[in-house]
Amino acid sequence: MGAWARRAGVALFVLAMLLFVIGPLAWLSLRAFAQTWEYPRLLPREWTLHWWETVLEDAQLGGAIRLSFVFAPVTVLVSSVICLPAAYAFARHDFPGRRVMLLSLFATNAFPKMGLFITIAGLFYSLKIMGTFVGVVVVHVLGTLVVMTWIPAAAFAAVPRSLEEAARDAGAGPIRTFFSVTFPIAAPGILVAMIMAFLASFDEAQGTFLVGTPTYITMPTEMYTLVLNYPEQAAAVFSIMLSVPSVVLMLLVRKHVMGGRLAEGFQLR
Amino acid sequence: MSLRIEAVSKVLGGRTIVDSLDLEVETGQLASLLGPSGCGKTTTLRMIGGFLRPDAGQVLIDGQDVTAIAPERRPTAMVFQNYALWPHMTVFKNIAFGLKLRRMPRDEIRSRVEDVLRTVNLLHHIDSHPGQISGGEQQRVALARALVLEPKVLLLDEPLSNLDAKLRERVRDDIREIQQRVGITTVLVTHDQDEALSISDKVAVMTGGRIDQYDPPSTIYRAPRTRFVADFVGTMNLLRATVHDDHVATGDVKIPVRGAALGVEGEWDVGVRPEDVRVSPSEGAPAQVARVIPRGHYTELVLMLGEQRLRAFVGPGSGDDLPEGATAHIEISRALLYREGLLHQA
Known part of the structure; x- marks a missing residue:
């Protein structure tokens, strides 16, 4: 029981750390390809390379x-x-x-x-x-x-x-x-x-x-x-x-x- | 005279490490500097190699004063204690390095490196990196790297200290054999008396920055000139004793001396090699057998003469069957007499 709880605790901690480290990067990567992306949706509604063009052509x-x-x-x-x-x-x-x-x-x-x-x-x-x-x-x-x-x-x-x-x-x-x-x-x-x-x-x-x-x-x-x-x-x-x-x-x-x-x-x- | 050191001194950190030292090594001979750590032997070697500048005195090679010459321009080559092979170069490149600096043609470099590797029996490792070969092999590469430059003087700094006991003996013999074959003047630094005695033409026993004795190994062993050398080289019983014409007395015990009479009387430090102690069942001074240590080809007895401890090396049938606690009778066949640290010359 104790061991199980400890393992669950560790798993939770690792997950939280992953979210903490990877989360912003993932958000950033998605963001770079998003046309529109509103709050309740987990993923952007439309995808685009438009922003890459904007940046590269500027x-x-x-x-x-x-x-x-x-x-x-x-x-x-x-x-x-x-x-x-x-x-x-x-x-x-x-x-x-x-x-x-x-x-x-x-x-x-x-x-x-x-x-x-x-x-x-x-x-x-x-x-x-x-x-x-x-x-x-x-x-x-x-x-x-x-x-x-x-x-x-x-x-x-x-x-x-x-x-x-x-x-x-x-x-x-x-x-x-x-x-x-x-x-x-x-x-x-x-x-x-x-x-x-x-x-x-x-x-x-x-x-x-x-x-x-x-x-x-x-x-x-x-x-x-x-x-x-x-x-x-x-x-x-x-x-x-x-x-x-x-x-x-x-x-x-x-x-x-x-x-x-x-x-x-x-x-x- | 290939190498001569005249009145060389070196002070390091306020301490006199080498104190007005003289040394001569004849062409093609191997001389050892033997002594305990801190006696100045490595410092002396580094001054011969040019890594340290003497505070006083001169280093001469083939009569030429090299005291002020940098190591890269000296006709010396050193084998370092930890071999100091360059880890980023192959065995070939390690050995070829000095030849390249001498602007030798490529083909000649190749053939010289191969020759010297054949000498040390390592031709098959020519393209290995130092990290890929064993300690003994690294040692031989280091030796090859020094030999290939054909130096006038070869310097060996504790060349065997990083090898295990079995390998040490073999490499020791290899070094001697190669040194003899090449006929190169060599100075070897060691704290190991076996090593010094077994491969040297002459041994310099050092203490306190000076040479106490500089003689062939057999003389060093049979007639140590000072009490320090007597104590440092080999096993030596040193007794404070009163010397009479045919015996020495320590405490109440009179030990008979066989053979030549001592020729002096009075208080002396008496040095007796363990093999010069004769043990018999009845003749001589009684002594208690405290320990029996089997050494293989001989037996070591630790004997007590009252308070005095005495070691004896005995062969088969001459006392090696005595049990611990038994009483043995001893005589001395040869004694060395020291007063104020110096050997009495008969």
Whole structure:
């Protein structure tokens, strides 16, 4: 009896969770293909692809999609150039202020985003990069600093020193050693960080909204306009499109690397 | 002289790890650095390999001072304790790595890698990844990777410590056999005295960052120059005793010494190898048999002479049939005398 009740309880809980997680997504997917859909009916009365056409043919929306796919890779690239050497230094060298610097990276995540961006906006106006491509990239890169430093740093730290020493012993200089041994072995961890940075940039809305509009409107910022100005079906179509890269990349991450790799980011001392 | 270390010192974390150490290894010989952990043996090896810069002193290879030269430019090759094979490369690529850096033509790389793999008997694993082969095989790949570079000096850092007992003996013999065949000057670091004694031309016993004794294995065993070496290498009975011309006295017990007279008198630390203790039913000092430990090809007896404990290794028919609790009579056929830690030279 007790066991039966417990099992029923678990089943109910799982069902509730499923509804909670899948429900909104299902609603969204149905919504994107619905012509009309009123309250008491469980499914839409008429189906249509009209909203997909609307979104895909709208020049501004198309532009936003393209722009998002420009900013994300550029962000990952810039962030890699800045963060990967830093990560290597954190992992392999002991320098004054190492711990303080490592922890202070969290500062970008510790304060309310909007407050931070208002301050940044002030700075950007004086630097005259408000509303520019550079300004938007800077804001995006800021959001990726933590993952792009901590995870690769842990990945570098996990490469046994003797493997690098063996390469030096065989005749490789420090740079050759890095590219032949350290980097390939740390690569899965770095890849995870890059994918997370890509998604962070892809989802970034607040900062882009503040710094980029009206010149640079990416998919998430376009969402704001969409929610206000279009029927909700168009917004549904758009959010599905917005989630496609996330889902695809997350599945890739899960398949190829995952497991300990993400946890590694928190093992760094 | 292929390798020479002159007055090399290293301080790490405020502690003197290696203290003005000298060492010479002749071409084609295998020298072991033997000692307990923390004695500075690995630090010494890393200074020969170039991974640590000495604070003082010089490292010379074939007469050339290499003290300031980076590991990638030294004519040394190291086999690391954990093998340090690159997991993302195949066995072939692991071994070919150093040859590629030397801009050798592809065909030659291929044939050299195959040759060295034949030497270590692993040609069939040329395309395996390190993760797919056993510990002993990884060990041999690491050895091949070092040998293929034809270094002037081969460095082995505890090469057998990650292998199980059975495999250890075989790989040990393999290493010696390959080292002899290639004729390469080799320095091996180990804390295992069996390993050091069985494959070395010379053994350096280290303690506190210095070499206590540097001699062929048989000398190390038969005539340990210091009390530390006597205690560290092999089993040694060390008694605080009064030495007389033909016997040593500990407490009330007088143990007769057979053979050559000791030639000195007075208070000494007396070192006696267990195989130099003769056990008989009636002749010599009476001792209680406390334990009988069968060792297979010999028997170990733990004997009590009053408060003094003494170990004896006896063969068939010379005391191995004594039961525990029986009284045995013992004599010493050979004794080493130490005063202030140093061996008395007769």
